[in-house]
Amino acid sequence: MTLPGYVVPGQIISPLIEKEGNVVRRYKPGHGVVERDFGNVKALSATLVGKIQIVSLDGKKEDDIVMVDDEDLENDKKSKVKGKPTELVFQINIENKFNYGSSDNVSSTRVGTSVLPEVGDIVYAKVVKLTLVQTHVEILVVENQGTISAESGLGVHASADGVVGLPPLASGQGSASSSGDIAEGFGGIIRIQDVRATQRDKVKIQESFKPGDIVRALVLSLGDGNNYYLSTARNDLGVIFAKSAAGEHMYPIDWQTMKSSVTGALELRKCAKPF
Amino acid sequence: MSVLQDRRRVLPPVDTIPLQFKEDEGSSGSKETTIARTRTIRPIFIKQSVVANASGSAYLEVEDIKLQCSVYGPKPIRGSFTQQADLLVEAKLPSLGQDASNDKSASIEKDITSFVQTSITPGIILTQYPKSCINIMITVISADLENRNFKSLLAAATNVASLALVDAGIALYDIVTSASVLLSRNENGESLYFDPETPRESEDIEGVLSFMTGQDESNIVGMWLDGENITSKNLTTLTESAKEAACQIRTLFNGVILQEFHDKEQEASNSK
CATH class of the missing domain: 2.40.50.140 (Nucleic acid-binding proteins)
Structure with missing residues (x-):
């Protein structure tokens, strides 16, 4: 199975488990990815626009894995004799425009998109x-x-091209929410x-x-x-x-x-x- | 200045008179040249990241409808602990050049706000943002509320809010797209129009429906129908055709946001 290179929010990326010959691949959600229930099947789905990035969680590089995979297809008999199923675990991240080119998200263990503080951060x-x-x-x-x-x-009162003053919040009659103040x-x-x-x-x-x-x-x-x-x-x-x-x-x-x-x-x- | 005045607003002088424009005589004839389209939507112009100091923003233009939407957040909130983000939607109509019918524009703003909020909320993963709020501000730069179809404006407002949310990088289950449809009924039979320009006449049904078309195309997240004697067959026709139009819009959005991402990626690799 091939994974998409670029995704938009709502796009299905991969199943949780995939079995190909002797290789079992498990995919875990990373940055910008969530696990979702589609009827009776669970799959990983994108929440951001961006480029898919696959990180191996068991220390092997992706290239090695592809090679192993090819060998498996060629020497199908051989691996059957071995009878040793390989399990590989990957984390799927989405590189979006905010973190593009930074290496930070590689080490990110955060599921989802939020940059808000979580317990343990x-x-x-x-x-x-x-x-x-x-x-x-x-x-x-x-x-x-x-x-x-x-x-x-870029503060609210900053002056640059395209900077718009912050509108009065939650004050107009057009507001449909009853949320409180901004801290x-x-x-x-x-x-x-x-x-x-x-x-x-x-x-x-x-x-x-x-x-x-x-x-x-x-x-x-x-x-x-x-x-x-x-x-x-x-x-x-x-x-x-x-x-x-x-x-x-x-x-x-x-x-x-x-x-x-x-x-x-x-x-x-x-x-x-x-x- | 009175003490009770809301100091967060930038108020104009008390004696301000709204701008009055002369009625353009030449334009009255052009309104009748509206072509009856059937199963196509009008061309849409969209652009993301138009406001530098918002978390995300978008601009959308469909003929006379011009909308700008900015998303601020997630921002911290004061008060009690919340498990998920509060979503605030606010719409603003142009105040200049309009009659002083404030009640009317307030109710229109409220209509836009409630429809957009209903449609957009299921698409956002609010649980990822505890103790915070997300503000969506929609500014109607131009729209003819008298002679054009209001449902098409609602659809455009939902779409521009979706785009701005994507631009803000807020976690979404799916991109919500919305489409308006009009089922015209007269003695000659029924005919269906996507993305109608003119408001409905007495026998017609018009509606606007929002969908999350990413995985399951029948995910309706918002719906507003106007008209009398709606049969179940009419309803099916309307939802099916709105879905078709929403899918068309989604295809366009997918293409544009991926293109904008590719452009940014190119820019980033060039600057390295």
């Missing part, structure tokens, strides 16, 4: 507010998935017990983060309507970018101290291990 967030018990952040980027909003970077951004909270893994009772928020810091964090839960719950309780998580009180860039010197590159002043942060 690593995100980059900016600290906006500190309280005694938690840190409020705004999520900017999901690692390996890109920025959260496709329109971000400022995708907010997150790092609670005091999620800042680090050890000596949780000794954590002080003021000595871990400062407003303006960029933090690498793990999504613990989708949280409530307003905030995602994030954690930095791992060596590779924590502050990755910070400026000192005087506004100079700082670099980490150990897991809880950062040093100003100009004055050499030390400040406390919960740092992420750089490498």
